[in-house]
Amino acid sequence: MKKILNFSMLYACMVCVLWPEFALAQTEMPITVNSEEALEAYHEALQTEWDGKRTQSQEKLEMALDLDPDFFMAYLFGAMRAKNMGDMETFEEMAGKGIDLKDNLNEDEKHLCAGLELILNDKAGEASPHFEVVAATYPQDYDAVAYHAFQLYMAKEHDQSNKYFAKLLEINPERTAVYNMMGYNYMFAEQFEKAEASFDKYIETNPDHPNPYDSKGDYFMAVKDFANAVEMFNKAYEMDKENYEFSKKKADQARKMMEGN
Template identity: 30%
Template sequence: MKTLIALFALLFGYITTIVAQDFYLPVSSKSKPAIAALHRASELYANVHFKDAKSELDKALAEDPNFFMAHVYAVQYGSKADRPALIEKTLALDTKKLTKAEQIMRDFIVNWQKDPNYKPVEDMKALVAAYPKTPQALEWASLHSFYTNKDADAGLDYAQKLAKLSPKYAPNYNTLGYMYVQKKDMENAKAALEKYVELAPNEPNAYDSLAEFYMTNKDYAKSAEYYDKAAAMGLPDAKERADKARAMMK
């Protein structure tokens, strides 16, 4: 029985690794602990756990200080004030063994260094063209299209493709929800944010996003209800937002 359990654990670990590799863009680092920490950071960032995500990112860089893709994360999620130094550090790394994904992201960062307002439209097209079946390529393309390029239409197109490719990837429905809200498609926005809650019932951000949707649509009772759920799960400031929604009901 112990042998069977050990074999099952080994097989499960192998399958988990394959699934993770299938989701994430390929990296040049050979450090398994560094890669695992970066994957944890990615998941935490996607669900808006920024402090915990930064901690995992720091672990990844401690395991492999030359981990190029981890530096890419640091640049993308770093503050505007810190970004120039982070970019300089990233571009100083050796480029000989970079994967195609890392090279595309490096080209983007080079342009970002030249112009802080640079919009990576072509870079994201190149990333998706190189990795059309890799969910993370579509995720980054949707996020940069929406938040960096301010192009909700392109972002929506990438996010919809991601939903088809990886239908159980919960954070994508959060992005979809906000893009639909911007396009004033409230029916699809509500459906997307409800799907986020369905797929990630233990994520306070899912309830916070749905609460914000109801606040935008002036359903203050529902907004307070979902903010309360987010607050009960420990989301900072959710209690204050719930109280604000209740005040709007009067």
């Protein structure tokens, strides 16, 4: 009995000493992956996507999946990214491959997988509990919270989505691309003054990047200010002709609307 008591006391002391490390470990959602290089590429894909570097993000995503073809979180990101861009063929492909891995995932990933399957079946609203439980379990994990914010965005729960995007700003105030998504949420909810303020904040914090100007162009299209839309789209294109060819096409469309064609 004495030995058990001493071991228990020793264990208690170890827990007290190591508790900060245990607590730190619990701030991030565990990820099932077979390659450290794949995990690094996945994180770089997420970062470059937030930075509006879509080509680089796609390259890093492909790298992650080449290094580990059974990387569920990479498929989840690829699926959400494709759906947000309106690329439904890629969305369905990525979602299907991710869902096929559901028997080999940890409990948190299984929630996200179940939510992804609902989104695939046009039930984005019903996916909320699955994404919410992960975000609630890891409230300081930027990506866990971000996936729930995007799921709510896809479910057209604009106010709720913006609450989670606001949480992202609390976690990391330097990732100001969040203002972009908040702007779109406000725009789709027809809260145009708040939308404009969010897009302006995005421009203010990222003045040298083309994406904020492309987004402000979308705002001007929504309020039928076609002349300013043309200006914004052209500005985005001129800043990065290689990656923002689509902005030039938007400018042409806005010009036609302005001319009444």
